[in-house]
Amino acid sequence: xxxxxxxxxxxxxxxxxxxxxxxxxxxxxxxxxxxxxxxxxxxxxxxxxxxxxxxxxxxxxxxxxxxxxxxxxxxxxxxxxxxx
Numbered sequence: 909x910x911x912x913x914x915x916x917x918x919x920x921x922x923x924x925x926x927x928x929x930x931x932x933x934x935x936x937x938x939x940x941x942x943x944x945x946x947x948x949x950x951x952x953x954x955x956x957x958x959x960x961x962x963x964x965x966x967x968x969x970x971x972x973x974x975x976x977x978x979x980x981x982x983x984x985x986x987x988x989x990x991x992x
Contacts, residue, residue, distance in 0.1 A: 911960075915951075917980075919975070932950055934969065941962060
């Protein structure tokens with residue numbers, strides 16, 4: 909099943925911007941996921957099992973590297989992009 913996932917990462921550190929950039933960059937490097945960055949959130953598009961597995965792996969990496977964070981994800985069945 910294809911999914912659209914809207915994510916926001918909230919690192920629990922003062923210097924949070926490099927952490928968010930690193931997280932998004934690492935997800936962008938993974939094959940099979942299309943990433944659209946926005947001002948308030950980032951959207952991911954791809955096969956559900958793959959997208960959710962990558963999110964879990966990269967969240968674990970981020971926490972192990974940078975410390976505690978909150979990851980908020982809204983998962984929508986299907987591709988919600990205009991024209992899809």
